[in-house]
Amino acid sequence: MTMLSIEGVHTFYGNIEALKGVDVSVETGEIVTLIGANGAGKSTLLMTICGRPRASKGRIVFEGRDITGTETFEIVRLGISQSPEGRRIFPRMTVLDNLQMGAISTDPSYFTEDLKRVFTLFPILERRQEQRGGTLSGGEQQMLAIGRALMSRPRLLLLDEPSLGLAPLVVKQIFEVIREINEQQKVTVFLVEQNAYHALKLAHRGYVMQTGQIALQGTGRELLGNREVRAAYLEGGH
Amino acid sequence: MAYFLQQLINGLTLGAIYGLIAIGYTMVYGIIGMINFAHGEIYMIGAFISVISFLALSAAGVTYVPLALLVVLIVTMTFTAAYGWTIERIAYRPLRHSFRLAPLISAIGMSIFLQNLVQLLQGARVKPLQPIVSGGFVLLDSGDFEVQISYLQIFIILLTVALMAGFTTMINRTSLGRAQRACEQDGTMAALLGVNVDRTISLTFVMGAALAAVAGMMVTLYYGVIDFYIGFLAGVKAFTAAVLGGIGSLPGAMLGGILIGLIEAFWSGYFSVEYKDVSVFGILVLVLIFRPTGLLGRPEVEKV
């Protein structure tokens, strides 16, 4: 069943057209990755799903419901949660406060259970509970960003470059957790990545974006084997 | 020593009033990065609403003082908060994505408008009010000088402490307070997590106005006279308090308010009453030059 379908979406920043008619679909239960060069429009697409900025043309449908014009703060209540580009941890709030912010759209009675689940995924966060977000290391911030996104009990998790700037070991750990979230907690994942090798290995399907348009699509394996993809995103080590 | 103690008491009373107004400046600045220059007028309107409600109550024959105070407090906070909400909706929200100076100019316009509105509706002459709470204690009698604290001063200081404690708890512990802090730090992220940012900003204005309303009511009781112009001076002083404490910082606004009250009281007591306002503005200039982040503020550069 199609969970998210993005149909012919155009997005502008002023008069710069960042998305020029994008079509993407994500099936329930999948991990779908979106790769592409810097400035291709990947983050813009994730943010457009959440209505910031809003698509100026096209349609975004989530679980059969047109959400193109839905207010940003309503999106999370429908079951979509985003860990955006740059992590956007609240720097002057503690780890616990950040996680509580993640839960602000849900019934408070879930909180303890959800918190425990996040601490099981990322034990380091439990030890850092009282530390201010801004003083966490990059890797810890990334874990907090994903943890915070999970606190809203999403059915669709949007992740923007979760591996950016992390040591290889931590990258492996993060991708492992994404798989776990998908397999055990049945959360569908739409993953934007620069780390194309890891992302395509993890994902069921992938899209390649070039200057605001989808240039290629296929299963993770197909794209890993594709000559253009190898040349542009994979050669020179992973 | 006795004289000093008396000025201390007077200064704390004044400081409580400035502190309550300063919270509104600092919270609005924190959440939308704008100095709400109409905030002094909100306080002035609070003072007028409290005078009118006191008069109405006495006309209605309510003479039991604690009841009158409670009713006036609630009425004043409610109506003044409605003003705060309305101002944000009509003068600031439409300009939120405009150039930086636009809301500031709109605020100054709103301030002039409100002054003139009250002048038109209530007249330009001062409004007097009989003392409602009278009497007090003699704390200390050193022969030639009595240190007094009036019941009204006790009421003002205790109510302020209670409001500030309640307010701090609300900001630090409740989910509304957390949402406010989140909007301050990253509004877009807060929206992604499900916070209705517009509503949170509205509530911030409502809270700031409600606290300024209490300050307006206190001033009415304390001085017994008000006019449509009191918002200007009190507004600038409370703004100074917010800057002194560190604009954006809630404890800073409280601390700044108390310090400004004390400075004003001691200056009047030991130097000259005529120049008491100069002392406050002198502080504003010094803080802006030497410590623009204030006592408890954080440097602007801290960004993640």
Ligand SMILES: Nc1ncnc2c1ncn2[C@@H]1O[C@H](COP(=O)(O)OP(=O)(O)OP(=O)(O)O)[C@@H](O)[C@H]1O
């Ligand atoms: N707020 C903005 N205002 C104007 N232009 C923007 C804004 N945000 C992004 N852009 C432009 O839109 C285009 C797409 O940017 P986007 O951030 O979506 O790229 P990206 O694929 O996520 O890149 P990266 O891999 O570097 O994160 C770029 O040309 C960028 O300069």
Ligand SMILES: [Mg+2]
């Ligand atoms: Mg990006």
